[in-house]
Each structure stands twice: as structure tokens, then as C-alpha cells.
Amino acid sequence: MTCDEAAVLLHALIDGELDAGHAREVEAHVASCARCAAQLAAYRDLRQTLRGNNLSYTAPPSLRGSIDKAVPSPAATSRRAVLKGFALGSIVSAAAAASVAFVVVRGDRDSRILGEAVSAHLRSLQADHLTDVLSSDRHTVKPWFNGRIDLAPPVIDLTAQGFTLIGGRLDFIDGKPVAAIVYRRRVHVINLFVMQGMGPALPAPKLQVIQGFNILRWSDQGFYLLAVSDLAQDELGEFQSKFETAARAARAS
Amino acid sequence: MAFEGSDGGDKAQRFRAAALPYLNDVYTLARYLLRNPADAEDAAQECYLRAFRHFETFRGGPIKPWLLAILRNVCRAEYARRGVAALQSESLDAAEQCVKGLWSEGDASPEASTLGRLDGETVQRLIAALPDQFREAIVLREINDLSYREIADVTGAPVGTVMSRLARARALLRDAWIAEERGP
Numbered sequence: 479m480t481c482d483e484a485a486v487l488l489h490a491l492i493d494g495e496l497d498a499g500h501a502r503e504v505e506a507h508v509a510s511c512a513r514c515a516a517q518l519a520a521y522r523d524l525r526q527t528l529r530g531n532n533l534s535y536t537a538p539p540s541l542r543g544s545i546d547k548a549v550p551s552p553a554a555t556s557r558r559a560v561l562k563g564f565a566l567g568s569i570v571s572a573a574a575a576a577s578v579a580f581v582v583v584r585g586d587r588d589s590r591i592l593g594e595a596v597s598a599h600l601r602s603l604q605a606d607h608l609t610d611v612l613s614s615d616r617h618t619v620k621p622w623f624n625g626r627i628d629l630a631p632p633v634i635d636l637t638a639q640g641f642t643l644i645g646g647r648l649d650f651i652d653g654k655p656v657a658a659i660v661y662r663r664r665v666h667v668i669n670l671f672v673m674q675g676m677g678p679a680l681p682a683p684k685l686q687v688i689q690g691f692n693i694l695r696w697s698d699q700g701f702y703l704l705a706v707s708d709l710a711q712d713e714l715g716e717f718q719s720k721f722e723t724a725a726r727a728a729r730a731s
Numbered sequence: 732m733a734f735e736g737s738d739g740g741d742k743a744q745r746f747r748a749a750a751l752p753y754l755n756d757v758y759t760l761a762r763y764l765l766r767n768p769a770d771a772e773d774a775a776q777e778c779y780l781r782a783f784r785h786f787e788t789f790r791g792g793p794i795k796p797w798l799l800a801i802l803r804n805v806c807r808a809e810y811a812r813r814g815v816a817a818l819q820s821e822s823l824d825a826a827e828q829c830v831k832g833l834w835s836e837g838d839a840s841p842e843a844s845t846l847g848r849l850d851g852e853t854v855q856r857l858i859a860a861l862p863d864q865f866r867e868a869i870v871l872r873e874i875n876d877l878s879y880r881e882i883a884d885v886t887g888a889p890v891g892t893v894m895s896r897l898a899r900a901r902a903l904l905r906d907a908w909i910a911e912e913r914g915p
Contacts, residue, residue: 485898486894486895486898487894489894489897489898489901490879490894493872493879493897495878495879495894520845520905521901521905523845523846524846524901524904524905524908525873525901527846527848528854528873529873531849531850531851531854532851533759533851533854533855533858533873533874534755534756534759534874535755535758535759535762535771536755536758537754537755537757537758537772537775538772540772541754541758541772541775541776542751542754544776545751545754545775545776545779545780546751548776548779548780548783549743549746549747549779549783550743589741589744589745590745590748590749593745594791597789597790597791598791600790601790601791604790688741689742689787
């Protein structure tokens, strides 16, 4: 490695951007070159001194306020109104207020999960990354998840029922790896996300529309299943009931 | 089967939760890029309005680089409005000249490797005085805390270019720092 190369690469070293091989090369060069060693020390010092100062600016409250006003928030205001009721209310409501806060927080998480599911669905269609394992054989798709994710998702072949199993994929929702099982109905793709630990079980399947996509969620055997598709609502409902029936049959056999 | 329609409120709520925590980051970059508090406020507000309008196009992943990329576009429009483009490339050339080769005399002496302390405001001023591309690179790295890959995405430059800009930015800043310590 020449000094010219090291002069640039030592910054990547300081920033922790080098892989182990390149880091070793730069370190080896620095160990044998006093000039580059001095540079490395100097820039480490600069970096540390910069980090020691608070060089950020704080947004003025007026800016925060005007952005807050500009972004519409019917849902947020109605929730604030609920909490304000408790604040104005009486001492009895402390516990009740706490449980409302819990609901509000959970509600936010809920909408975040739905939003992330739609994003994951869109990503899978656009990034040419629909499947990691491409197979219509559930005996290939199911074992593929072994070791990649700490749950064994139900993989059901519904080809005979009009929903073709395309394959599986690992995705991320709520910061956790989830199993995505991919089906196709005519030209429509269905991403079925299988997760665990998403809170209490849903008593009944729940249909919602987010950004024009239909989302159907239900709970089964400790799994939380979330199907996203541009398929019509009744057909997505049909998918869910056929999936459930087949899953029950698979468990019984 | 329960049915809930989606509405604008749902989008707004997700947007607030995801984007508002980064307001200080956005405002900070705007301050460094535009070097003027009032313009920075306008730019940050415009950035959030655009981000909200185009929130559907956000594909998940860290949202901070996405916001900063929008802010940067807003600031570039502001540069164009100010008509400073010519000036900008001139000062860039000058900067390229003065860091031809990262070595300058005195650099290699070990006693020069430790910088004296300067107060935060002075350091902010020194950073603000760096030419655009270098200032942008060092602020995104040291203050907004982005990775090289994220800086490359925000600025539309290859990672290698990000790395060399950062090297030059630090060399320039260090020189300016030493000059500041020595006094006029």
C-alpha cells in the first residue's frame, strides 16, 4: 500500500468502514510508516475532539410547531382529546389513564406494523426480490426457514384451491425477522407474513385497507398471520378461509 | 369480519412517528448547508412537507437518510435561487488546489497531532466555512452520523468519492483549526 492510498483509507479505518482484510492492510502500512502513523493519530484526535463538542443545532420550537400544524392528524388529535379528558378528570382515573396510554401506544405499533407490511410487500414486488426460495413444493419451502428464523411457519400448498404457492422469503417487520410466504392468484401476488409475539391473539380475522392494499390479519396457534395483496377483498377472505381449513387439516393428519 | 378504511390520518400518524424524531438532524444539516437560521427553518419545513407528500414512496429502512436526501434537494433549489452555483464551483476548485496532496509541512510532526480545544461555536464556524461538498460530507458523517453508504445515497456520489471528500474535509478542517489556534 502506498502513502497516497493510505491517506484516504485511514479515514475509512477511523470510521469503522473497512472490512477486516483492508483494515489489516492499512494497519500494516501505518505500522511501518511514521508519516501515516502521525496522520492516523492526528485524524483520530480530530474525530474525538469533534465528538466532544455538541455541533448539532436544535430546531426552534416555532419550526416544530409549524410542521406539526402542516401535517394533518385527525387521529392524533382525537387521541390527545381522550387523554386530556383524563388529565382534567379526577384522581380515580390514574389507572384508567395508564391503560388508555397502553392502548394508544399499542395502536401506534399496530399501524406501524401494517405500514411496514405494505412497504415489505411493495419492496418484494419492485426490487425483484419476491422469493429467497422459489418452489411450489411446501416440503422445500418449509425447511428453508429452518435456522433462518426461530419459528416454523405453516406452509400450505393451496394450488388446488386456486392460490399458487410461489415460494418463501425472509423479511423484516417491527425490527424482527419474519417469514414471508408468497402466493399468486392470476396476476396478483399475496405476501403472507408469519410472525410471533405481536400481542394478544385476534378474536376474528380483520380486514383493513392501507395505501390501496388489502390487509387481512388473523391469529392461529400462537402465530400472527398478515396477508397483503392487491387482490379483491372477498378473494383475500377466500384465501384466508382456505388457508385456515387446509392448516387445520394438515394439523389433524 | 371487521372492516376499517384507511384515511389520511393513518398516514399522517405513521409519518409523524417515523419522521419527527429526526427534526434536529434535518435542521442541523440545513443550518450547515445554508449557513443562515431563517433559510434553514424554511428548508426544514419544506423538507417535511415534501417528505409527507411522498411518504408512500418511502420504502422502509432507516428514514433519516431519506429525509436528509430530501432536505439536500431543497437546499440545492435554494442555492439555485440564490444564484451561487458559479461561486460554489469556484471555491471548490480553490479547495482542490489547496489540498493537492494531503501532505503539508508540519503534518508529520507528532507534536502537531493533538489539537487544542476550541469552543463549539468556533468549531461550527470552521465547519461552516468549508467548501460545499466537503462541508456536506463531514456534517453527514460526524454530526448526522451516517455511514459511507448512506452518505453516498444522500449525495448521489459513489462511496469512493464520499471517502475522498471526507479525507479532504478533515484535512481542511484540521488546517483551519490549527490556523484558528495560532490566532490572526
